[in-house]
Structure formats: C-alpha cells, structure tokens
Amino acid sequence: MATMAPKHELLLKLVSVFATLYLAMAGDPDILTDFIVPPNNPAPDGNLFTFTGFRSLVGAPEPPNFKVMKASMAEFPALNGQSVSYAVLIYPAGSVNPPHTHPRAAELLFVLDGSLEVGVVDTTNKLYNQTLQVGDIFVFPKGLVHFQYNSDPSKSAFALSAFGSASAGTVSLPGTVFNTTIPDEILAKSFKTDVPTIQKLKAGLAQ
Structure with missing residues (x-):
C-alpha cells in the first residue's frame, strides 16, 4: 500500500483537530463570569435568579390538550x-407529546403524577419504550427522536423535565415536516404517497 503524501497527512491531522474542537464545543459555551446579567437588569438582586412562571399552574384547570411550559433561557x-x-x-x-427531538440537550423526564408510555428511537431505528409510573425517571439522549403518551382514558399525567442546556430547542417531527414550506410533491415522494394525502395531513395538523 502506498504511503500517504505528507500534505494529505497534514490535512488529515488538521481535520481531526477541528473535529475534536467542534465536539468539545457542541454543548452550551462556558462563561468567564459567575453569571450573565441581562442588558435590561443593570443592578441585579435575588429576583434575577427567581422564576415565577410556573405559579400559574397552581390551581389552574386541566388543559384540553397536551401542554408544556418552559423555563429556558428565553423565559x-x-x-x-x-x-x-x-x-x-x-x-x-x-x-x-408527538415525536420530537432536542438538538442541544439530553432530557431527564420525572413523572410526578399518573403514568406515561415513553419511547426513544436510536440511529439504527430501534425503539426503546417503557411504561413509567409516579417517581420514575427516563432519559432521552440528546438529538434522538422520542415521545410521551398518556394512554389512560380517564386520568391525566404530570411530569417535569430537566435539560442539559439553557436552550435545548425542540424539533417537532409532525410540525417540521408538514407545517413548513416543503413542497407537497417532495413530501408525497418522500412518504411514498400522493399530494392529496399530504394536504389532508397538513389540514389535520393545522386544526
């Protein structure tokens, strides 16, 4: 086998170094201060570190559909x-909670009330599913497609999720595929169906 040319060897080393650096920076960036003060908060106090948005859940009526409230960097x-x-x-x-991914963080789901059917799909398309009860925790690895389903016909469920990012991001598969401007013809070919079926799916998601 011929030896690798020196310039190709150097190029390979450079690519390896840059790939390593990219992986090292794939999470949230480190900061050089104790915390970051928002521009509109020049004199921070304890209020800076307090989030009260979940108070609205206390005593609130049950929502008619699945609902998520976030305490991420945006809120x-x-x-x-x-x-x-x-x-x-x-x-x-x-x-x-339809199939979705979080591109910037793993998710740790903690069931507080009720039960949930959950599942995560790896990059070989293998499904790992479980039935969770109160007190159970399930981890959804970063970037993998996952879902949660309350199969109980009469009782609601309640859960808390923690993320390893201040802005984990959410990519909803149904929404990303059918509620964007991807042409119907491309979707029809991709899902091996016809345009009327794609339009029917879009109409159903828009309701």
Missing part, C-alpha cells in the same frame, strides 16, 4: 451560560 434569562433548564408537561387523558 428565564438568568439561565444564560448555566447549561440547565426545566419544562413542566401536562398530559390530559389520552394525550400525546
């Missing part, structure tokens, strides 16, 4: 640079 600016965020998830009877 809670003090999380900037802290690599952590929360979400409260409410599942009325028979509701589902």
